[in-house]
């Protein structure tokens with residue numbers, strides 16, 4: 001693991017966070033049916049967390065001498081509330097996996113501060129993931 005590779009990987013994470021922000025805003029708008037109020041609220045409450053993650057990553061990339069990406073990871077199309085929740089679950093699973101790996105890379109690079117921050121982000125994404133899984137567990141539609 002060299003610094004350039006870590007910067008590249010953090011930029012991939014940043015792209016994921018920008019995508020997550022777009023995903024939650026657009027899915028909140030698209031949520032229809034009897035659960036629209038709760039679902040829209042649920043999606044929108046995730047946005048500040050993902051924004052904080054994106055800001056942290058952008059700052060870290062600059063501090064390491066890199067250039068933060070402005071390209072968001074594409075948001076999967078979804079035709080129902082269930083499909084939106086499943087896409088969100090998949091994205092949060094990936095975020096947990098990616099930050100777990102990135103924390104290891106930060107440790108390998110000897111950047112304890114980055115490692116700790118990434119582990120905090122693993123905790124945030126795990127709580128998003130668990131909430132989404134619980135909503136999906138008895139989803140009626």
Ligand SMILES: [Fe+2]
Nearest residue numbers: 017049050053
């Ligand atoms: Fe995030």
Ligand SMILES: [Fe+2]
Nearest residue numbers: 092095125128
């Ligand atoms: Fe998340």
